[in-house]
Amino acid sequence: xxxxxxxxxxxxxxxxxxxxxxxxxxxxxxxxxxxxxxxxxxxxxxxxxxxxxxxxxxxxxxxxxxxxxxxxxxxxxxxxxxxxxxxxxxxxxxxxxxxxxxxxxxxxxxxxxxxxxxxxxxxxxxxxxxxxxxxxxxxxxxxxxxxxxxxxxxxxxxxxxxxxxxxxxxxxxxxxxxxxxxxxxxxxxxxxxxxxxxxxxxxxxxxxxxxxxxxxxxxxxxxxxxxxxxxxxxxxxxxxxxxxxxxxxxxxxxxxxxxxxxxxxxxxxxxxxxxxxxxxxxxxxxxxxxxxxxxxxxxxxxxxxxxxxxxxxxxxxxxxxxxxxxxxxxxxxxxxxxxxxxxxxxxxxxxxxxxxxxxxxxxxxxx
Amino acid sequence: xxxxxxxxxxxxxxxxxxxxxxxxxxxxxxxxxxxxxxxxxxxxxxxxxxxxxxxxxxxxxxxxxxxxxxxxxxxxxxxxxxxxxxxxxxxxxxxxxxxxxxxxxxxxxxxxxxxxxxxxxxxxxxxxxxxxx
Numbered sequence: 001x002x003x004x005x006x007x008x009x010x011x012x013x014x015x016x017x018x019x020x021x022x023x024x025x026x027x028x029x030x031x032x033x034x035x036x037x038x039x040x041x042x043x044x045x046x047x048x049x050x051x052x053x054x055x056x057x058x059x060x061x062x063x064x065x066x067x068x069x070x071x072x073x074x075x076x077x078x079x080x081x082x083x084x085x086x087x088x089x090x091x092x093x094x095x096x097x098x099x100x101x102x103x104x105x106x107x108x109x110x111x112x113x114x115x116x117x118x119x120x121x122x123x124x125x126x127x128x129x130x131x132x133x134x135x136x137x138x139x140x141x142x143x144x145x146x147x148x149x150x151x152x153x154x155x156x157x158x159x160x161x162x163x164x165x166x167x168x169x170x171x172x173x174x175x176x177x178x179x180x181x182x183x184x185x186x187x188x189x190x191x192x193x194x195x196x197x198x199x200x201x202x203x204x205x206x207x208x209x210x211x212x213x214x215x216x217x218x219x220x221x222x223x224x225x226x227x228x229x230x231x232x233x234x235x236x237x238x239x240x241x242x243x244x245x246x247x248x249x250x251x252x253x254x255x256x257x258x259x260x261x262x263x264x265x266x267x268x269x270x271x272x273x274x275x276x277x278x279x280x281x282x283x284x285x286x287x288x289x290x291x292x293x294x295x296x297x298x299x300x301x302x303x304x305x306x307x308x309x310x311x312x313x314x315x316x317x318x319x320x321x322x323x324x325x326x327x328x329x330x331x332x333x334x335x336x337x338x339x340x341x342x343x344x345x346x347x348x349x350x351x352x353x354x355x356x357x358x359x360x361x362x363x364x365x366x367x
Numbered sequence: 368x369x370x371x372x373x374x375x376x377x378x379x380x381x382x383x384x385x386x387x388x389x390x391x392x393x394x395x396x397x398x399x400x401x402x403x404x405x406x407x408x409x410x411x412x413x414x415x416x417x418x419x420x421x422x423x424x425x426x427x428x429x430x431x432x433x434x435x436x437x438x439x440x441x442x443x444x445x446x447x448x449x450x451x452x453x454x455x456x457x458x459x460x461x462x463x464x465x466x467x468x469x470x471x472x473x474x475x476x477x478x479x480x481x482x483x484x485x486x487x488x489x490x491x492x493x494x495x496x497x498x499x500x
Contacts, residue, residue: 151467154464154465154466154467155433155464155465158464158466159382159433159464159486160382162464162486162487163382163384163385163388163486163487164384165487166384166385166388166392166486166487166488166489167384167387167388167487169487169489170388170391170392173395173490183387186383186384186387187384189383189384190382190384308436317435318435318436319435319436320435320436327435
């Protein structure tokens with residue numbers, strides 16, 4: 001076992017011989033730090049935040065072990081504390097338990113086995129509690145996100161629904177068929193927006209909780225499929241879709257995540273076009289070289305204002321009211337790229353267009 | 368009083384459908400003057416600022432809360448800085464699908480906001496609103 005994986009133990013005793021003896025006995029199994037007084041102990045604690053077990057002698061000239069534990073625990077609550085004493089001084093033990101919150105009390109003279117079992121048990125406790133702290137942090141983050149999520153869901157799900165209810169109400173008072181038709185078209189958009197939001201939520205959930213499945217990605221096939229869909233969408237709005245793929249080597253990744261990334265980037269590029277521009281286009285350049293995929297998605301649409309560019313990947317952020325959006329798409333894109341170990345860069349100029357540059361590493365094929 | 372006094376309306380909502388519904392419901396009351404709608408609160412604010420030295424009928428502003436770029440709260444805050452000679456020409460009503468208590472409480476804090484209205488807007492709600500003027 002190398003030193004980095006060993007349990008880090010701090011031993012404090014005012015007798016140099018005890019320190020030397022302790023270190024000599026246990027240094028092969030544990031990473032031992034020794035301190036002759038509390039000042040030295042504090043300096044170790046400061047430079048070694050990963051100390052998991054502290055053993056301290058009760059009787060020292062400047063202070064007692066239980067007082068030291070009581071004091072140090074304020075600043076360093078994580079390490080497991082153990083008191084060693086040769087005196088069957090019940091008061092000091094009570095103090096150490098109540099004020100110093102010690103994990104174990106070891107009686108002098110100790111045997112190697114006593115110490116070993118105390119360190120092993122103490123470390124288990126330390127690992128469990130620190131894992132719990134990490135889990136708690138994760139839970140808190142998930143909980144915060146849920147709050148944000150619920151707030152937005154009430155808006156993004158209720159909004160389109162209430163619009164449709166309002167529209168139905170209005171349609172009942174209308175006699176003109178053309179008027180009703182134009183209202184129906186708008187209702188259609190509202191319902192589609194709702195559907196987009198639900199699909200994005202599903203993608204979000206898959207990205208967060210779903211398992212990545214690493215397999216060979218055929219970008220050419222993927223782009224042929226995408227072209228079929230986006231060519232139709234493009235023809236309606238007069239937007240040209242250009243796709244170029246150069247793949248001469250295997251590329252391993254999660255197909256589902258890559259589809260989420262590309263679909264969102266493409267549909268954004270189609271959505272944020274200039275209404276009356278002449279030569280509207282969306283282009284995708286994909287090249288795979290040395291185990292790395294570069295995906296460049298470019299458009300000559302409305303572009304993103306400089307003041308928004310930092311925030312476009314944030315959840316529920318929307319940089320324009322000109323087009324409907326869930327504020328979810330690019331958040332999912334970024335999330336998927338991060339999970340695949342890749343990066344995304346964006347360049348944009350208002351009224352000129354936007355270019356997204358995605359770089360993804362090839363993964364190791366699953367056994 | 369007693370004369371037929373027409374009210375102007377400004378609708379601010381990022382949903383085009385909601386703007387359309389509001390416009391229709393407003394014109395259906397038969398008591399409205401000019402009705403303009405904006406999908407961007409920034410544009411609405413610019414229009415209000417540029418109308419500063421002109422004279423026009425009292426104007427009701429219906430503003431949504433959750434909008435991209437400039438939301439309803441930001442709009443109200445910017446509006447409240449325009450000074451009494453502008454503010455007094457308008458009455459703000461917040462119209463939202465929000466059922467979030469913090470949003471509702473926050474609306475109460477703005478002196479210029481007359482009332483919080485729930486979506487969807489219909490002729491009953493708007494009729495009651497217009498009758499106040």
